[in-house]
Amino acid sequence: MMENSFSVMSQRLKSSIIRELLRDTGVVSLISFGGGAPDPETFDREALAEISKEVILKEYIFALQYGPTEGDPILKDEYIKVLKERNGIDNLKHENILITTGSQQALDLMGRIFLDTDSYVIVGHPVYLGAISAFRAYGPKFIPVEIEEDGFNVNQIEEEIKRLDQKGELKKLKFIYAVPNFDNPSGVTLSLEKRKALADLAIKYNTLIVEDDPYGELRYEGERISSIYKIAEGHNVVLLNTLSKVMSPGLRIGLIVGEPKLVSKTALAKQGVDLCTPGLTQRIAARYLQKGTIFERINETVKIYRSKKNKMLNALDKYVKINGAKWTKPDGGLFIWLELPKKFDTMEMFEEAKKAGVAYIPGAAFYVDDRKSSEMRLSFCLPSEDEIEEGIKRIGHLLDTYR
Ligand SMILES: Cc1ncc(COP(=O)(O)O)c(C=O)c1O
Numbered sequence: 001m002m003e004n005s006f007s008v009m010s011q012r013l014k015s016s017i018i019r020e021l022l023r024d025t026g027v028v029s030l031i032s033f034g035g036g037a038p039d040p041e042t043f044d045r046e047a048l049a050e051i052s053k054e055v056i057l058k059e060y061i062f063a064l065q066y067g068p069t070e071g072d073p074i075l076k077d078e079y080i081k082v083l084k085e086r087n088g089i090d091n092l093k094h095e096n097i098l099i100t101t102g103s104q105q106a107l108d109l110m111g112r113i114f115l116d117t118d119s120y121v122i123v124g125h126p127v128y129l130g131a132i133s134a135f136r137a138y139g140p141k142f143i144p145v146e147i148e149e150d151g152f153n154v155n156q157i158e159e160e161i162k163r164l165d166q167k168g169e170l171k172k173l174k175f176i177y178a179v180p181n182f183d184n185p186s187g188v189t190l191s192l193e194k195r196k197a198l199a200d201l202a203i204k205y206n207t208l209i210v211e212d213d214p215y216g217e218l219r220y221e222g223e224r225i226s227s228i229y230k231i232a233e234g235h236n237v238v239l240l241n242t243l244s245k246v247m248s249p250g251l252r253i254g255l256i257v258g259e260p261k262l263v264s265k266t267a268l269a270k271q272g273v274d275l276c277t278p279g280l281t282q283r284i285a286a287r288y289l290q291k292g293t294i295f296e297r298i299n300e301t302v303k304i305y306r307s308k309k310n311k312m313l314n315a316l317d318k319y320v321k322i323n324g325a326k327w328t329k330p331d332g333g334l335f336i337w338l339e340l341p342k343k344f345d346t347m348e349m350f351e352e353a354k355k356a357g358v359a360y361i362p363g364a365a366f367y368v369d370d371r372k373s374s375e376m377r378l379s380f381c382l383p384s385e386d387e388i389e390e391g392i393k394r395i396g397h398l399l400d401t402y403r
Pocket of ligand 1: 036101102103104105128130179184212214241242243244249253254
């Protein structure tokens with residue numbers, strides 16, 4: 001194979017640092033706070049097994065066949081109900097929805113339909129690595145904006161927009177990428193005021209917000225906050241959602257909610273990628289949603305994750321005694337963001353951590369520049385509570401003995 005025959009796009013692709021770091025560590029007793037995979041015990045496998053059998057035997061004509069690129073109409077009906085009941089989003093029609101193969105595909109499709117090599121995208125710093133990988137393939141320039149305790153520094157966003165405007169490049173700003181609920185990796189939630197401010201900015205400067213909300217249902221404390229999509233009544237916002245963290249990531253069901261024009265353009269892009277999201281998993285998800293038990297199930301999941309989160313917060317209090325160390329106390333989601341004094345380089349420390357039997361994701365993985373970072377992302381969803389205690393103890397010890 002001739003190396004130089006690879007496309008320019010393929011040369012922009014980078015292997016995920018998370019995958020590289022967590023690749024076969026060889027340490028049997030390793031406790032990993034690395035990945036963001038849900039606890040498999042939260043999967044409703046009895047119900048899903050029963051429904052899968054029914055769907056295959058009775059609905060094979062749809063479920064085992066190619067389907068419409070836009071998605072299973074029955075799943076769309078169910079999702080429209082969920083979005084109304086849980087998010088207060090009214091008046092959605094099938095034309096507003098495209099079912100995607102996980103929300104990761106939705107991110108790629110956003111890149112595919114909006115981004116050129118002279119485009120700009122505003123992102124938080126730190127930011128979800130998977131979004132950067134998806135967008136990066138299309139070669140845009142990223143404009144990173146600080147994440148504060150209540151989310152984006154919105155003033156900085158407006159300054160960046162004005163700067164582009166002054167250069168005559170505002171049109172090249174294609175979207176602002178936001179994870180308003182319990183952000184990955186920071187765990188931070190965007191305040192209501194800032195959501196409103198962002199919705200206003202999008203209208204004022206005629207730009208788009210890509211609102212990615214995989215974690216909204218996993219709230220452990222506090223009151224729900226309206227989505228930006230809801231606040232903006234759908235104007236200049238596209239909402240991405242997924243069943244990965246509340247049903248099962250193996251089903252690979254995500255969706256895009258937006259204006260019909262945007263949805264049909266995205267469907268066109270999706271056709272060339274995979275023709276359609278699997279009919280089988282879409283119909284299983286639809287019938288599962290119809291059962292009406294998902295929110296009881298999510299309540300159980302929330303209890304498990306809340307307890308694990310509190311376990312990790314308590315363990316951090318107990319074992320991390322470094323002056324100046326601080327960490328987020330997320331109201332939901334799967335991640336805690338630990339910030340250490342600058343002398344700590346969490347990437348450099350990673351190999352030692354693995355030898356000590358604990359893994360995390362170094363903060364540097366979540367920045368679009370090549371900075372060093374004294375931060376780490378700790379995911380509490382997969383290990384048991386005992387493992388959380390022991391893993392944080394190992395991290396505490398490692399920090400105490402760091403040169
Ligand atoms: C912020 C965010 N967006 C999107 C995804 C992708 O989720 P999926 O493709 O499983 O729906 C993830 C997964 O961790 C995520 O954290």
